[in-house]
Amino acid sequence: MSVDGALARVIRSAAGRAERTEAETCELCAADVAAEHPHLYDTGAAEVRCVCRPCSVLFADDGAGEGRYRLVPRRRLRLPPVDTGVLGVPVGLVFFVPRADGTVTAQGPSPAGAMRWEVDPAAWQRLVAAVPQLATMTPDVEALLVNTVRGLDAHWIVPVDDCYRMVALVRREWRGLSGGGEVWPAVEQFFRELTERS
Incomplete structure (x- = not known):
């Protein structure tokens, strides 16, 4: 040949x-x-x-x-504003995943992927008592997705794969130290495209 x-x-x-x-x-x-x-x-x-x-x-x-x-379920549920400040997570774009063992993790997107924190289980239970819809979340596969960046106040119960899509979007669009001009409009568009499903 x-x-x-x-x-x-x-x-x-x-x-x-x-x-x-x-x-x-x-x-x-x-x-x-x-x-x-x-x-x-x-x-x-x-x-x-x-x-x-x-x-x-x-x-x-x-x-x-x-x-x-x-x-992973397909449910998406828009919530009224939720005071997630009681959970002690210092970012405005974050998702909270309750686990089957009773722990709760918070994850926020960054240029390098998802940052992760452990949430105080007692603080989570206080939040669930104040927002009963959170008690309906399926552990490991549903998340409370929050965006309070740039004046937004979006709170959703979503499938966990939606959260990973959002992390990938931030990682793909981030430029420089502050994110550049593309990342935040892309995140806002992501939240506009979320629609409720039952």
Whole structure:
């Protein structure tokens, strides 16, 4: 085989691999998944996994996985303003995830990814007593998402994968020390596009 022929074969092979990796696949059965697809929360790895609809059905109502995988719900619920200052988290763009073991983590986006804090469980319980909707959150897979940056006052119960999308958006759009001119309009657009789902 000529050098030109071998090079062309390598280029075609690399292009084929790039196309295959760009298309998302189910992390359980390797089937292609649509742009809008379900997610599972892997409790062992503390990560969100993409799944196809047929595989997601296996995990509805904690049906399979012996608790290792939890289906991320699709509920989004807009809340009235919530006084999260009592939780002691010093940022205005943050999400709070109650865990199955009773702990609560707060995570805020940054240019390097998510920053993480442990929240005082007693302070969280006081907040839940003041805002009863928070008691309906499913541990590990739903979060209280808050944005009080630049005069906004947005509070939502959302699927945890929405929070990770927001972290990725901030990381992608951040420029320089202050974020630049693109990140905050992009975050505001993210919150405008949130719609309630039940």
